[in-house]
Amino acid sequence: MRTGSIGGVIILIWLVIGAIAAGQRGYFDNSEKNCAEAGTIAVTVVAGPLNYLGVNPKIKCTLPQPSK
Template sequence: MRRRSVIPVLVVVWLLVGAVAAGQRGYMTTDHDCATFSSTLVTIFVGPLNYLGVNPEVDCPELPEPSE
């Protein structure tokens, strides 16, 4: 029964640490384009790994120009 209460707490702490990591990188204060928004989400979900030296970044693919 105790494990059921520990896992949600660990998930919340994990996401809070990720939000702190995203804030430290300045992702919470800049204008959001596709790359910044996705990098922010990745950083929040893998935030604790930032403190171990992992640098998560997501690049958006180049979209083709529409034909005229």
């Protein structure tokens, strides 16, 4: 039963480290938010400690424009 709570703590620490890495890269400071920025923040947080091993995930996306 303890393995579930230990796994949860490990995942939480992983995500906190990823959020710290995103903050150090200044991703939370930018006032302009779009699809690519939100995606980059998300994958940086999920990458966690891998950010400190040279992983620098970036997301590119375009949203369809409404028809006229």
